[in-house]
Amino acid sequence: MGKTFGKKLYPKENQEELLKLKERIMRKTPRLLPLQLQEFLNLQTSKCPVCPEFCSKSHLEGHGLKVPSYKEVMREIDNKTLEAKKSKLPRNKSLEELGKFVDIYSNRIKDHLNQKQDPQPPG
Numbered sequence: 001m002g003k004t005f006g007k008k009l010y011p012k013e014n015q016e017e018l019l020k021l022k023e024r025i026m027r028k029t030p031r032l033l034p035l036q037l038q039e040f041l042n043l044q045t046s047k048c049p050v051c052p053e054f055c056s057k058s059h060l061e062g063h064g065l066k067v068p069s070y071k072e073v074m075r076e077i078d079n080k081t082l083e084a085k086k087s088k089l090p091r092n093k094s095l096e097e098l099g100k101f102v103d104i105y106s107n108r109i110k111d112h113l114n115q116k117q118d119p120q121p122p123g
């Protein structure tokens, strides 16, 4: 195998390179974790007001509510951490932004938890 330096990368390899680069940057950039993340996770262990089940991602989907999985949230947090680093946003400002982002999903679950159970039809 010759040197790969300067070799034109295929899109797939390019993608892998980007992911590797991202991982390297992430190792040097501590992930910013907003406090709101804890609430988001706690909410998913709440009992559904309509069914005898917990408000997990898959359960909420059954009610037509879309919330991201833990992994998806973390991926998004990583992306936003990198963006914040690139734009040199102060740490507290970045955390505030991340908190707002997580709250969007928390509020979606809260709205569901607060909804009144539909009265059961008689019979």
Ligand SMILES: [Zn+2]
Pocket: 048, 049, 050, 051, 052, 053, 059, 063
């Ligand atoms: Zn339910």
